[in-house]
Amino acid sequence: MVKLSAKCILAGDAAVGKTALAQLFRSDGTHFQKNYTLTAGVDLVVKTVLIPCTNDSVELFIFDSAGKEMFSEMLDKLWENPNVFCLVYDVTNEQSFNSCSKWLEKVRAQAPGVFVPGVLVGTKTDLAGRRAVDSAQAQAWALGQGLEYFETSVKEMDNYEAPFCSLAKQFYCLYKEKVEMFHGLV
Structure with a gap:
């Protein structure tokens, strides 16, 4: 049984739903907070993800960071050497x-x-009538950047685990590749 740890950066503009996504994931879908204050600096969310078809797991240390430019210098230090990352935008906000x-x-x-696996997540899909970003456009951009693409609604508790499970699996696969490469050298 292997238990790995990965540093995950959660990035995106202010008020796109990063904290709501991280908090719902941590609580296994049991905690949807209706009101949030903007994150000042960084909050740390820790959650272990089991890797399917194995006895292995990845403990994600999710750095939920402020989306305001005024915190960017502080982020540089906290973001050093990420293992995976999650870019988040609001599907109703084209600027995000x-x-x-x-x-x-x-x-x-x-x-x-260094190759760092990542995902792009479009949040607030429950606001379909206000959608400003077409999912095909976002998916095409993500693929062009080498990212997996997900859409989610934290409010409806829809697909909130998938981005993090994907990141844990990508990190685990990179680990396994490195182990096999090392064994090939011996």
């Missing part, structure tokens, strides 16, 4: 989607020359 390029650049700058 457009900002994902900037957030992706910031995350990748923390691990230059």
Whole structure:
């Protein structure tokens, strides 16, 4: 039985639903808070994810960071050497989607020359009548960046686990590849 730990960066503009997503994931869908205050700095959420078809697990240390520019210098230090990352945008806010390029650049700058698995998550799908970002457009952008794409509604508790389970599985697969490569050298 292998238990790994991975540092996960949760990035995106303010008020896109990063904290709600992380909190619902941590509580296994039992805690949806109706009101949130904007995250000032970083909150840490820790959750163990079991890897399907194995006895192994990955403990995700999710750094839920503020989406305000005024915290960006502090984020640089806290974001050092991520193992995985989750970019979050609000499907009703086109600017939050457009900002994902900037957030992706910031995350990748923390691990230059290293492949860091990531996902793009569109939140607030329960507000379908206010959708401003087409899911096909977001999926195409994600694929172009080498990211998996998910949409979720925390309010409806829909698909909130999938992005984190995907990240844990991607991290686990990278670990297994490195172990096999090491065994190949011996």
